[in-house]
Amino acid sequence: MQPTQRATLSYFTWAFIVTGLGLALGLWLGFATEHSFGGAMKVFFIVCVLAVLEISLSFDNAIVNANKLKDMTPVWQQRFLTWGILIAVFGMRIVFPLLIVVIAANVGPWSALVMAATQPEEYSRIMHEAHLPIAAFGGTFLMMVALSFFFDHEKDVHWVRWLEEKITAYSSVKGIEIAFVLVVMLVFSEVIESQKGAVYATTFFHAAIWGLLTFLLVEVLGGVLDQSQQVLAGAAKGGLGAFLYLEVLDASFSFDGVIGAFALSSNLFVIAIGLGIGAMYVRSMTIMLVERGTLAQYRYLEHGAFYAILILSVIMYVQTLTHIPEVITGLGGAALIGVSLWSSIRWNKAHAAD
Numbered sequence: 001m002q003p004t005q006r007a008t009l010s011y012f013t014w015a016f017i018v019t020g021l022g023l024a025l026g027l028w029l030g031f032a033t034e035h036s037f038g039g040a041m042k043v044f045f046i047v048c049v050l051a052v053l054e055i056s057l058s059f060d061n062a063i064v065n066a067n068k069l070k071d072m073t074p075v076w077q078q079r080f081l082t083w084g085i086l087i088a089v090f091g092m093r094i095v096f097p098l099l100i101v102v103i104a105a106n107v108g109p110w111s112a113l114v115m116a117a118t119q120p121e122e123y124s125r126i127m128h129e130a131h132l133p134i135a136a137f138g139g140t141f142l143m144m145v146a147l148s149f150f151f152d153h154e155k156d157v158h159w160v161r162w163l164e165e166k167i168t169a170y171s172s173v174k175g176i177e178i179a180f181v182l183v184v185m186l187v188f189s190e191v192i193e194s195q196k197g198a199v200y201a202t203t204f205f206h207a208a209i210w211g212l213l214t215f216l217l218v219e220v221l222g223g224v225l226d227q228s229q230q231v232l233a234g235a236a237k238g239g240l241g242a243f244l245y246l247e248v249l250d251a252s253f254s255f256d257g258v259i260g261a262f263a264l265s266s267n268l269f270v271i272a273i274g275l276g277i278g279a280m281y282v283r284s285m286t287i288m289l290v291e292r293g294t295l296a297q298y299r300y301l302e303h304g305a306f307y308a309i310l311i312l313s314v315i316m317y318v319q320t321l322t323h324i325p326e327v328i329t330g331l332g333g334a335a336l337i338g339v340s341l342w343s344s345i346r347w348n349k350a351h352a353a354d
Helices: 002-010 013-034 037-057 059-069 074-105 109-118 120-129 131-150 161-169 176-196 198-227 240-261 268-292 301-318 326-350
Strands: none
Touching (some): 013 037, 059 074, 059 240, 059 268, 059 301, 059 326, 074 109, 074 120, 074 240, 074 268, 109 120, 109 268, 120 131, 131 161, 131 176, 131 198, 176 198, 198 240
C-alpha cells in the first residue's frame, strides 16, 4: 500500500513546490499591502481558498484534458503539459483579466496593470461589469463541448442509460447539438431582455454567438490540421489541433473562476497566486489520469465530468441573470464526479469475473 501512495504523491511534486512558493509569496504580499500580521494572514487565507476553489472547479477540466491527451502524440502531450500550463497560469490568470480592463476601460496594458496595483476596487468593478459577455461566451463553448460528447453515434457506454440512449439515438441528425444551443441562447436572450433590457440581451447574444463560432472554428481547424499531417509535419494527428482545442477549453473553464475570484479579493496578484496554485494541481491530476489509464479503469468517470461541464455551462448562463456562489458550482461538479466514480467502482465489482 505504501509504494502506491508514494507513486500517487509523486505526481504532485511540482504542485506542492508551487504551493509552498505561492503561499510564501501570498504572506509577503499581505505584509506589503496590509502592513500587519493580521493582514498577511488574511491574504494567506484568501490564497488558500482560491486554490481550493480552482481545484474543485477544475476536476472535470482535468478529466477532459486527460481524455484528449491520451490520443495525442507524446511530443504534443509534453508541450501541453509545459507550454500549455504556462499559458493557462500566466495567460488566463494574469493577461486575460488585464485585457478585459484594457478593452472595457479603453486604457493601455501598462495603465491596466497600474490600476490593478493602485486601484484594486476600480479594477474589480470593471471586471464584474464584463461578466455578462464572458459568461455568455464561456457558457456557450462549454455547452457545445458537453453536448458533443453525448451526441455521438459511436458512444456505446451509458451512465444514465434512459437519457443517454435517447440522446445517442438522435445523434445521427446533423447539427442537432448546434440547434439545441441556439434555442437555449434565444430563450435566455428573451429572458434577459425582459429583465434587464435590449442592450444586455444583445450583448449576451453576440458573445454567445462568438462562443459557438469559436468552438466550431477550433473543431474545423483541428480537423484540417489532423488531415494535413504530411504537409504540416508538426501538426500531426493528436498534435496542434488538439493542443488548440485544450487551450480554448481551459480558457472557458477559467472564465468563471477568474471572475468569481474577484468576490474574494480585488487584488489581481493575490488572485493570480491562488488560481495559479490550483492550476498546477489540475496539471498534476491530468498527468496522473493519463499515465495510469484511470479513465479506462473507471468507465463512468468521463460521463460525470461532461455532466459537470453541462451543468457549469447552464450555471454560467443563469449567472447572467443572478449571482450563484462559486462554492455551489465547485461542489456540484465535484459531487457529480464523485458519484460517477462510485458508480464505476460498483460496475467493476459487479463485472469482476468478466
